[in-house]
Every structure is written in C-alpha cells, then in structure tokens.
Amino acid sequence: MEEGLIENRATDVPFAGILADLLTANLTQRPEKREVFEKMQGAVAIELTDIETAVTLVFAEGKLRIEAGIAGSPEIFIRTTSDRVMDLNALKIVGGLPWYFDEAGRNVLGHLFAGRLKISGMFVHVALLTRLTKIMSVM
Amino acid sequence: MAKFNAMTQEWLDAWKEKIATSAEYKEIAKNWEGSVSIIVNPDPEKGIPEPIYVFTDYWHGDVRDFLICDKAKAESANFVMSGDFARWKQVAKKEVDSTKALMQGKLKLKGDLTYVVRNIKTVNKVIDLLCEIETIWPDEV
Numbered sequence: 217m218e219e220g221l222i223e224n225r226a227t228d229v230p231f232a233g234i235l236a237d238l239l240t241a242n243l244t245q246r247p248e249k250r251e252v253f254e255k256m257q258g259a260v261a262i263e264l265t266d267i268e269t270a271v272t273l274v275f276a277e278g279k280l281r282i283e284a285g286i287a288g289s290p291e292i293f294i295r296t297t298s299d300r301v302m303d304l305n306a307l308k309i310v311g312g313l314p315w316y317f318d319e320a321g322r323n324v325l326g327h328l329f330a331g332r333l334k335i336s337g338m339f340v341h342v343a344l345l346t347r348l349t350k351i352m353s354v355m
Numbered sequence: 356m357a358k359f360n361a362m363t364q365e366w367l368d369a370w371k372e373k374i375a376t377s378a379e380y381k382e383i384a385k386n387w388e389g390s391v392s393i394i395v396n397p398d399p400e401k402g403i404p405e406p407i408y409v410f411t412d413y414w415h416g417d418v419r420d421f422l423i424c425d426k427a428k429a430e431s432a433n434f435v436m437s438g439d440f441a442r443w444k445q446v447a448k449k450e451v452d453s454t455k456a457l458m459q460g461k462l463k464l465k466g467d468l469t470y471v472v473r474n475i476k477t478v479n480k481v482i483d484l485l486c487e488i489e490t491i492w493p494d495e496v
Contacts, residue, residue, distance in 0.1 A: 230460025298458040
C-alpha cells in the first residue's frame with residue numbers, strides 16, 4: 217500500500233496504532249474496501265471510555281489522518297469500551313450494507329439499545345457510518 | 356486440583372490438556388490455523404530474571420506444540436504477543452481483558468490483526484481455559 221494513505225498522527229496512542237494496522241491490512245487484502253475508503257469524507261471520533269482514550273479519524277481526498285483525542289467537530293462520535301469496539305469489526309457486509317441479523321449484528325444492536333455503545337450522528341451521516349463499517353469489517 | 360508453576364513446561368502441558376479436551380474450543384476454533392507465541396519481558400523483582408518465550412500451535416480445533424522455547428522459535432510464530440510479566444499474570448487471572456491490554460499498549464501483537472479479530476472467540480476461549488489452571492506465580496512463592 218502506498219505511503220501516506222493512512223497517516224497516524226497519534227503514535228502515542230496504542231489504540232490509534234491498532235486502528236491503523238487493522239485498516240492497512242484490510243485495505244491491502246480487500247480491494248473492494250479500498251474503493252469505499254477513497255469515497256469517504258468527514259471525521260469520526262472513537263472514544264474508549266474505560267481506558268480514557270480517544271482518536272479522531274479524518275477522511276479526506278482518499279486519505280485518512282488519525283488524530284489523538286477529539287479533533288474538531290466530528291460528524292460521527294462513537295463511544296464504547298475497549299472490549300466492545302472490536303464487535304464493530306465483526307459486522308458482516310451483505311448486499312453492500314452492514315448485516316445485523318446474525319450473532320455479530322445482534323451483539324452490536326444489543327450494545328446500542330443497552331447504551332453500551334453510543335453513536336452520535338448515526339442517523340444524519342448514514343453514508344459515512346456505513347462506509348466506516350465496510351472498511352473496518354474484517355468479515 | 357493440581358497446581359503448576361507459571362511459565363513452565365508442566366504449566367503449558369496442563370493448558371494444552373485443557374484446550375485439547377474442551378468440546379467448546381474444538382467447535383469455536385475449527386477455522387483457526389496458526390501458531391501464537393507469548394513473550395514475557397524480564398522482571399527480576401517478580402522472579403523473572405530473563406525473558407520467557409512460549410510457543411503454542413493450533414490447527415482447526417486441535418492443539419499441536421506447546422513449548423517453552425528460544426527467541427528464534429518464538430519469533431517464528433504466526434502471531435507474537437509480548438508484554439510484562441505483571442500484565443500476563445493479570446490476563447491469566449482474568450483481572451484484565453486481553454483486548455483492553457492491547458488497546459492500552461500493555462500487550463503488543465505482531466501478526467495479521469484482521470485474522471485475530473475475525474477469530475476473537477477462539478482467542479478468548481484459549482485465555483479462558485488458561486484462567487482455569489491453578490497457577491503458582493513466581494512473585495507469590
């Protein structure tokens with residue numbers, strides 16, 4: 217994968233490194249995710265409340281910049297815990313959309329309904345969230 | 356129940372036996388193939404004067420080599436996890452979730468992270484079975 221596609225400016229935040237590694241592997245192994253990635257515009261903040269860590273993913277011009285903390289005014293704000301954030305990566309993509317009708321999908325819905333996973337902006341920025349789910353999914 | 360000294364071959368044999376006899380593991384891990392090494396960083400104050408290298412190997416629900424090994428063997432594994440003794444002890448005592456330790460940078464992983472995430476249930480089950488072993492920790496002797 218070409219250099220500069222994912223720029224991790226939060227090298228002091230281990231979670232940022234994990235996200236960068238995961239996305240790099242996904243985009244390298246799955247060309248269809250690369251197409252989705254290149255269309256993404258906007259910022260997504262992810263806060264892991266149990267370990268008091270947050271990063272912001274800023275997608276622009278076919279590239280991703282990872283910033284430490286909550287940078288600017290992200291369109292989508294995901295708040296959850298470190299042991300649950302990976303559940304988002306387990307979502308399958310069926311017919312181009314996240315699939316909520318299997319065990320992994322029901323897990324995520326359960327977290328949402330129980331308040332263990334909070335996603336601000338999910339109804340306003342549906343396209344960005346769907347694309348994020350697609351590029352993050354390892355299934 | 357028998358007790359085993361942590362990070363010894365006997366301890367590994369007991370862990371391997373736990374995994375090998377778990378029907379639940381066999382089902383969950385039917386798609387997993389690959390070896391995982393554990394590197395325990397030295398901590399002389401806790402009774403770990405030198406690094407400890409552990410090699411474990413899994414194949415579609417079966418278990419293969421479980422060995423105390425040298426650095427080269429450990430680094431040859433598909434996945435290499437490293438961290439301080441205190442962290443591994445917390446994981447093995449279920450005081451810390453391994454995913455949380457990874458996110459905090461207290462444990463480090465080398466290898467295809469997407470594969471691990473796809474098979475996180477297998478990873479968690481292996482750790483759960485480790486937690487069932489009665490362990491004697493060197494800093495508690």
